[in-house]
Amino acid sequence: MTADPIEELADDQVLGPVVDEHGPVSIEPADDLYERLVVSLIRQQVSMDAAAAIRERLFDAVEVTPESVVEADHAELHDAGLSEAKADYAKSAANAFLTHEWDRDTFADTSDDAVRAELTDVHGVGPWTADMFLLFGLGREDVFPVGDLGICEGMDRLFDADMTRAEMTDAAERWAPYRSYASLYLWRAVEG
Numbered sequence: 001m002t003a004d005p006i007e008e009l010a011d012d013q014v015l016g017p018v019v020d021e022h023g024p025v026s027i028e029p030a031d032d033l034y035e036r037l038v039v040s041l042i043r044q045q046v047s048m049d050a051a052a053a054i055r056e057r058l059f060d061a062v063e064v065t066p067e068s069v070v071e072a073d074h075a076e077l078h079d080a081g082l083s084e085a086k087a088d089y090a091k092s093a094a095n096a097f098l099t100h101e102w103d104r105d106t107f108a109d110t111s112d113d114a115v116r117a118e119l120t121d122v123h124g125v126g127p128w129t130a131d132m133f134l135l136f137g138l139g140r141e142d143v144f145p146v147g148d149l150g151i152c153e154g155m156d157r158l159f160d161a162d163m164t165r166a167e168m169t170d171a172a173e174r175w176a177p178y179r180s181y182a183s184l185y186l187w188r189a190v191e192g
Contacts, residue, residue: 005178029139040132054081066094089124154186
């Protein structure tokens with residue numbers, strides 16, 4: 001019988017109180033992988049409020065599919081709120097989806113590290129974006145996005161220490177194989 005991630009994390013001395021406070025969370029794969037990747041690209045290095053506004057404008061302006069984004073001109077994407085760089089990133093991701101014919105089946109039996117390697121070959125997709133794709137796109141249960149500001153703040157708060165990425169990664173080993181769930185709780189600890 002498979003262990004329940006929430007019950008496992010609730011028993012953790014450090015994370016347990018956050019689990020108790022916030023209740024169950026779930027990890028679900030996204031309905032549309034390309035859309036999910038674009039959302040992560042939008043969220044790079046901007047506030048959640050700014051990202052939400054840009055997302056809304058973009059999704060109103062164009063159909064967010066690889067085919068439509070490849071055909072959209074930069075001005076249209078820029079008018080929807082994407083910077084020149086992020087318009088390039090969205091187009092590069094669209095081309096990768098079309099060239100490699102990426103879909104859920106493509107990644108089904110691919111390890112997290114292999115998915116990261118494949119994605120980070122795409123212009124504009126770095127480790128953080130790849131981790132967001134694994135967690136929120138593919139619904140993988142054991143992703144720890146150590147480069148995320150909210151994760152860093154949550155770890156510092158829970159462990160009452162200013163931790164390096166290596167120290168955070170080591171400390172998060174205690175939550176394997178459910179580090180995606182732990183990440184959701186870390187974000188909740190910061191958001192309140």
